[in-house]
Amino acid sequence: MRNFTAILIPFLALSAQLTAQTKPATPADTSIKSKTLKEVVVESRPPVRMKGDTVEYNASQFKTKENAVVEDLLKKLPGVKVDQGGNITAQGETVGKILVDGKEFFGNDPAIATKNLPADMVDKIQVLDKMSDQEEFTGIDDGNKTKTINIVTKKDRKKGYFGNLSAGIGPDGKYEGGVNVNSFSGEQQFSVLFKANNVNKSGFSASELVRMLGANPELFNSLPSSAIAELSKMKGIHITSDDPAEKVQLARPTGLNNTQYGGVNYNNDWSDRLKLRSSYFYNRFTSANNYMYDRHYQLPDTAYNYLQQGRSLQENNNHRVNGSFDIKLDKYNSLKISPVFNSNTADLNSNRSYRSTSADGKQLLNEGTQQLNTHTTNNSISGDILYRHRFQKPGRTLSLTVTPQYLKLDNSSLNISQNHYLNLHQEDSINQQLTGHSESYSLNNNLVYTEQLSRHTALRLTEQFNVTKGDYEQIARNYNHADGNYNVTDSRYSDIYNNAITRNVADVSVAGNYKKLTYTAGLSLENSIQQANSAYRNYQLKDHYNTLLPHLYARYRFSRSRQLMLRYASQASLPGISQLRPIEDISDPLYTRKGNTQLRQAVNHALTIGYLSNNMYRRTFSNVQLRLSTIRQQFTDAYTIDSTGRQLIMPTNANGYYNGSLHGEYSFPVIANGSTLTLGTEVAYNQYPSYFNAISDMIRQWTITPDFDFSYYPVNALVINLRGNATWNNRHSEVNKAAGQQYWFFQYSLDFLVSLPWKMNAEAGLECYTTTGLNQSFNNTVSLLNMALTKDIGKTYALHIEARDLLNQNNSYSRIAKNGYIEDRQNIVLGRYYMISLICKIKKFKK
Known part of the structure; x- marks a missing residue:
């Protein structure tokens, strides 16, 4: 045995x-x-084993440092990756949900659990594909799953409380501290969390950023990079970059950041008939940044430089309340009610100067200054009401989901700028106050009926009806020098309008489960109507679409440990009202945006083929995924540039969007003591159109990204982790050959964890970032050396001393490449700092 x-x-x-x-x-x-x-x-006990479709890791077989959190444990597991930004991937897919003993922890934000729960509470880590509520109820597997990690706590931790208190200080006012207390009693979970720091550790909740941006997508441009890093964790959210240097900025956020966040989480299963999930979460984030961006335009018909420098201060406050009541009415009926409340405020204050010059830098084209202050408040209330009925005949079910939502957005801004266009000998100025108010209501309904046709085949009929209506107001007022008030309405930038969207989707699907093959194939007919009306500016917009959207999901199991998966999906996307309205946005004086009333909907087609193999006895894991996608009538920006360097930017529809990638990884043991090596690589190709001054261009980009992860345990008291990845980027333009670029970007790290006598643990880490192939002044290597020492004082206390960036090399020099230009960036970053912390461990459990 x-x-x-x-x-x-x-x-x-x-x-x-x-x-x-x-x-x-x-x-x-x-x-x-x-x-x-x-x-x-x-x-x-084997370190890894399969339980059905679930990969289960025995936590005791993977050593972590003293006072480690769950994220540190995940980094040790073969087949699981945690990047510098905290994003988790398992079996090649992004993890979108973390559960604790099968229950949600502070909603759907994975980072809250992995960054705060202690690793020594964990008995097992389970990686699985969690079905949606609809899939679990009907039993029809359509591939609509979320890669999920379930943290199974130790048996002796299920009755009692545990956690820690910490407080740390350092020179120059640096601080970090917090409270994390968890009380588990059978099916009841109660957690209290509060943390604060000013050493660039983000407390943003990614799920709330999605809701915030859903109501006001324009807020994305004002988010700090650390918030974008958290946002990128969410499943279905893809933040693309033409340059790997931008990924470094996400991994090492710019600016000097101060964060406070915390909340309360309470779950209880009183019985199979009544289950409760609830949480409240708050975060506050401030960021101060000094920056200088040097942009070089290389267009087919013109070339010039644009330099801007300035200082910005941002503050975000967010409150979120989640709840879920799962009620089993009787043997055949159940009801689940999931309310959500979200409130967010965002403030931005910036001062900058800018100028444009000829390509050789000898002729000044324009120059200017700007002071911009904005304040935004966003409140939303929504909830899912799910009713499920199971008939006496097996396989026959009926379910209805009703989702009402209310959104309210208020914003105000003050824009003061002075601009001088030297070649035209012209000057203009802006001194304008902009206020906005919007309220929107939506009701989404989803009716699903299933019928078992035969032993291996089932029918699913779906009807979705969604309606959204909103009233919007935007009023621009110029400064009145006569009385010193902003009371002169500027109709050019003002609008009062309403918007309505109705969407109806009818879907017919057939699902089968025969021996080793599971599949779901269907066809949707989507009917959507979008219309807007403005009596203020005297325009009407109305578009009507009928779209066929096929979909297919299939999975073939060669054995318990090997399977092949295919997923094809198509999706229609309507343009946003801000992209349609014929009104100018002059928040950046040299880059004016204006809507396009002729914009049409876009349709995305995506295909994924994946092969997965887990050999638990040999402790090997392999994963290969091929992803292909194309978008018809995709929204893209068209630029018109005049001789002064001013740009008018309008969205347009374009074809020619193709993306493809082939990803593979293989993990295997290298020594009998549990050491593992994971090797992987990805080859990607992206193609997209570009438009400048009515000249159509095509951008093509190849990217190759090999990586490795080696966890080595030479002796029980020593753990060594070596990680690295490289990115080769080849980007070229079809029309403008001079705009092409080729370069390598390297990111690698080495970590040591040593158990010392006298109840001491030491850790050291070296993170390096190297860029080659750019201008000589931007080819550099940044080495971040970190060290820490922890001394246990009895069973309750621990003293922690750490030093970050000992070499004081952290900097923000980077280069990005976008449509028509390359830009060299420099931002202020947090440098070397020291901190001493006292940690109090709380633990009391019933025997």
């Missing part, structure tokens, strides 16, 4: 032999007493 070895020890015979060898019997020894022991079982 591989997992258990039973050894029966014949103690009597062995005892007699040892006695005879070590102590001769005396004359008084007239008899030998004997006693037979019970059977002794020696259990050997």
